[in-house]
Amino acid sequence: MVMNTNEVDMFQSYLIKQCLCGISEATLRKPFEGQQITDCNGTRTAMLIEWPTTKILEYLSKLQLLFDVYLKQNNKGYICSRIVDICNTIIRNDYNLIEQIISLCDTRNKYVNYMSAKVLSSFLIVAKTSINNEWLETIISYLTTDNVDYVKINFALEVIKRVVEWKDIEIHVLEETQLQEGASTSSQNETCTKVIFSDSDSYDTSAIKGLIIKSLESKWPDLVSKIQNLIMHNDCVEAQTCILTFLALWESTISVKANLSIIDTKPFYAHLEMFVGLLHSNLSPLIWKQLLSLFNEVLCYGSTLALQDMLPEDTCQLAHLIVRYVKDYRLLDCLPYRRTEGFVVNSFVGTIQSLHNEASTDKTLLQKMVLLVLKSVAITIKETRSDSSDSSVGSDDYDFYQDMQLIERSIRDVLKKVDVFLKNGLDFHPETPFPKILIHLFSDQDDYLIESMVCTLDITIGISYRNAVFPDLINMLNPIFSFIEFLKIVSHDSGVLLDYLVSNETCFLLYLLRFLKYTRRNWSKFVSSCSECSTVTRINEMDNTMTVLIRLKYQITRLVSKDLFPYNISPVLKLLEVCEGLYEGNEYS
Amino acid sequence: MFAIMQIDNDVSGREFRRKMRAKCEFICKYCQRRFNKSYNLMIHERTHKSPELTFSCEVCGKSFKRQDNLKQHRCSQCIWR
Numbered sequence: 001m002v003m004n005t006n007e008v009d010m011f012q013s014y015l016i017k018q019c020l021c022g023i024s025e026a027t028l029r030k031p032f033e034g035q036q037i038t039d040c041n042g043t044r045t046a047m048l049i050e051w052p053t054t055k056i057l058e059y060l061s062k063l064q065l066l067f068d069v070y071l072k073q074n075n076k077g078y079i080c081s082r083i084v085d086i087c088n089t090i091i092r093n094d095y096n097l098i099e100q101i102i103s104l105c106d107t108r109n110k111y112v113n114y115m116s117a118k119v120l121s122s123f124l125i126v127a128k129t130s131i132n133n134e135w136l137e138t139i140i141s142y143l144t145t146d147n148v149d150y151v152k153i154n155f156a157l158e159v160i161k162r163v164v165e166w167k168d169i170e171i172h173v174l175e176e177t178q179l180q181e182g183a184s185t186s187s188q189n190e191t192c193t194k195v196i197f198s199d200s201d202s203y204d205t206s207a208i209k210g211l212i213i214k215s216l217e218s219k220w221p222d223l224v225s226k227i228q229n230l231i232m233h234n235d236c237v238e239a240q241t242c243i244l245t246f247l248a249l250w251e252s253t254i255s256v257k258a259n260l261s262i263i264d265t266k267p268f269y270a271h272l273e274m275f276v277g278l279l280h281s282n283l284s285p286l287i288w289k290q291l292l293s294l295f296n297e298v299l300c301y302g303s304t305l306a307l308q309d310m311l312p313e314d315t316c317q318l319a320h321l322i323v324r325y326v327k328d329y330r331l332l333d334c335l336p337y338r339r340t341e342g343f344v345v346n347s348f349v350g351t352i353q354s355l356h357n358e359a360s361t362d363k364t365l366l367q368k369m370v371l372l373v374l375k376s377v378a379i380t381i382k383e384t385r386s387d388s389s390d391s392s393v394g395s396d397d398y399d400f401y402q403d404m405q406l407i408e409r410s411i412r413d414v415l416k417k418v419d420v421f422l423k424n425g426l427d428f429h430p431e432t433p434f435p436k437i438l439i440h441l442f443s444d445q446d447d448y449l450i451e452s453m454v455c456t457l458d459i460t461i462g463i464s465y466r467n468a469v470f471p472d473l474i475n476m477l478n479p480i481f482s483f484i485e486f487l488k489i490v491s492h493d494s495g496v497l498l499d500y501l502v503s504n505e506t507c508f509l510l511y512l513l514r515f516l517k518y519t520r521r522n523w524s525k526f527v528s529s530c531s532e533c534s535t536v537t538r539i540n541e542m543d544n545t546m547t548v549l550i551r552l553k554y555q556i557t558r559l560v561s562k563d564l565f566p567y568n569i570s571p572v573l574k575l576l577e578v579c580e581g582l583y584e585g586n587e588y589s
Numbered sequence: 590m591f592a593i594m595q596i597d598n599d600v601s602g603r604e605f606r607r608k609m610r611a612k613c614e615f616i617c618k619y620c621q622r623r624f625n626k627s628y629n630l631m632i633h634e635r636t637h638k639s640p641e642l643t644f645s646c647e648v649c650g651k652s653f654k655r656q657d658n659l660k661q662h663r664c665s666q667c668i669w670r
Binding site for chain 1: 619620621622623624625626628629630631632633635636637638639
C-alpha cells in the first residue's frame with residue numbers, strides 16, 4: 001500500500017495555520033484521492049473501509065479539522081478560498097467520500113464509529129441543504145432496521161444529535177483570549193485569499209436542522225417503541241448506549257436552545273407520557289437521570305412556560321401525570337438516589353464500585369426529580385389560573401371551586417411528600433423550613449436553583465390569588481424566606497446578582513422581576529418575614545436584603561448610563577426603586 | 590358618517606379590553622412560540638441567544654460576559670489598573 005504521508009501531513013500543518021493557500025493543487029487534492037492498493041485484482045484505489053484502522057482515524061481527524069476551520073471562519077465572516085474549494089469538492093461528492101464514511105459503520109470499531117459520526121455531522125452543518133437526500137435516508141434507515149443493530153442505531157442517533165445540538169456561534173471561554181490576542185499577531189495569514197461569507201444564510205443552520213428533524217419524524221413512532229422495548233427488556237451495554245443517546249437526542253430536539261420551530265418539533269411531544277410509566281426502582285440510575293432531564297426540558301418553565309398565557313396541552317398533560325405519579329404511585333420512593341457501599345454505580349460503564357468516603361446520595365438525581373415536581377406543580381397551578389381567567393367560567397361557579405379545592409389539596413399532598421422525601425434523603429431536621437431545604441439542595445446548580453425559586457414563587461402567587469384553602473401551604477413555600485436563604489448562598493454579593501441578570505444561563509431576570517413585584521404587593525409580609533428570619537439568625541435580615549438590592553440598583557444604573565446593559569432592564573430598575581422607597585418609608589406612588 | 594362599534598351590553602368594558610389585549614401576540618423569531626407581552630417575549634428570546642459581552646475593561650477595551658471575568662483580567666496594559 002502506498003501512503004503519501006508527506007502530502008497528507010503538509011495538508012494538516014497548513015490546516016492548523018487555518019489557510020491552505022500556500023500548498024500546491026496536487027497536495028491539496030491528494031488526501032481526497034484515496035490510497036492505492038495492490039491486491040489480486042491489480043492496483044486500484046482502496047475504499048476507506050479497506051484502510052488500516054489507524055489510517056482511517058487519522059484521515060477522519062483531518063477531515064474533522066477541515067470542517068472545524070471552515071465553520072469557525074464562517075462565523076467570523078470570511079473563509080480561506082482554498083478551504084472553500086476543497087469543501088465544495090466534498091459537497092459535490094467528487095470523491096464519493098460521504099457514502100464511504102457512512103459505510104464505515106461496518107468496521108464495527110467504536111473509535112471509527114465515533115469519529116465518522118462526528119465528521120458526518122460536521123459535514124452536514126458545512127453543506128447545509130446542498131446535500132444528497134439519499135445520504136440522509138441511509139443514515140435514518142439505520143434507526144429502524146428489522147434486525148436491531150445497536151452499532152448502526154447509535155451511529156445514526158449520534159449524527160442527528162450533533163446536527164440538532166449544533167450552536168451557530170460557540171466560542172469556548174478559553175478561546176476568547178486567544179481570539180483577541182491573536183487578532184494583532186495573525187500576520188502569518190496575510191497572504192491568504194479569503195472569501196467573504198458573512199450573509200446569514202452561510203451560517204444559519206436552521207434549514208439543515210429542520211430537514212434532518214423532518215426526516216426523523218417519519219421513523220419516530222417506530223423508533224420510540226423500539227427504545228421503549230429496550231428499556232423494559234434489555235440491559236446490555238450496547239442497548240443502554242442506544243437508549244441514552246436516543247434520550248439525549250430527544251431532549252436536544254425539544255430543547256428551547258436548539259432554536260427549532262415549535263411547529264417542526266410538535267410530533268416529538270407525542271410519546272412522552274408512555275415513558276413516565278417506565279420510571280421504576282429497577283431502572284438504571286443513568287437512564288432515570290436521562291429521562292428526568294428529558295422531562296425537565298419538556299417542562300421548560302423558566303425560559304418559556306412561565307411567560308406564556310396559554311400552555312400547550314401535551315406539556316400540561318405531562319405535568320399532570322408527574323403530579324399524579326408522585327401523589328398516588330409513590331414516584332419519589334422509586335428514585336434510586338441512594339448509593340450503598342459496594343454498589344455498582346451503573347451497569348453502563350461497567351463495574352465501578354463506590355468508594356467508602358463517597359457521598360451516599362446521588363444529589364443530581366434528587367435535584368432533577370425535585371425540580372421536575374416543582375415545575376409540574378407550577379404548571380398545574382398556572383393552567384388552572386389561565387382557565388379561571390376565562391370569562392366563560394363564572395367566579396361563583398360552584399363546580400369550579402370544588403375543582404380548585406381538589407387541585408389545591410393534591411398539590412399540598414405532593415409538596416408535603418417532597419418535603420418529607422428531602423428531609424429523609426438529605427438528613428435535615430424535621431422542623432427545617434422547606435425553602436431552606438430547597439436552596440440547600442440546589443446550591444451547587446444555579447440554573448436549577450433559580451428555576452426552582454421561580455416555581456415556588458409562582459405556586460405561592462397562584463394559590464394566594466384564589467384565597468387559598470390551605471394557608472399552611474403559603475407559609476411552607478414563603479418566597480421571602482427563599483430569597484433570604486438565596487442571598488446567603490451568593491454571600492450577599494450584588495455583583496453575582498448582576499452577573500445572573502446579564503448572562504442568560506439562568507432565568508434570574510424573570511425571577512427578580514416577579515420577586516420584586518411580589519415584594520411590592522406584599523410589603524408588610526416582606527417586613528414580617530424578614531423580622532421572623534432575624535429572630536433566628538440574630539442578624540437584621542431586612543437591612544441585609546435591602547442593602548444588596550440597593551447596591552444592585554446602583555450597579556445596573558451605572559451600566560445603563562454607559563449604554564452597556566445588553567437589554568431593556570428598566571422594569572426591574574423601576575421595581576428596585578419602588579422597593580427602596582418602601583424601605584425608606586416613602587409613600588409608594 | 591361615523592361607524593360606531595357596538596359593544597355587547599353584558600360584556601363589561603374591562604372584560605372587553607382584556608379580550609382585545611389577549612388577541613395581541615408576540616411571536617418568537619427563533620421557535621415561533623407565542624407570548625402576550627413583548628417583555629415576556631424578550632425574556633424568552635434571551636434563552637435562544639448567545640450571551641453578549643457586556644463588561645469592558647476601561648484601559649484596554651477588552652470585553653467579558655461576566656463581571657468576575659473582568660475583575661480577574663490583567664493584561665500588560667492593565668496591570669497598573
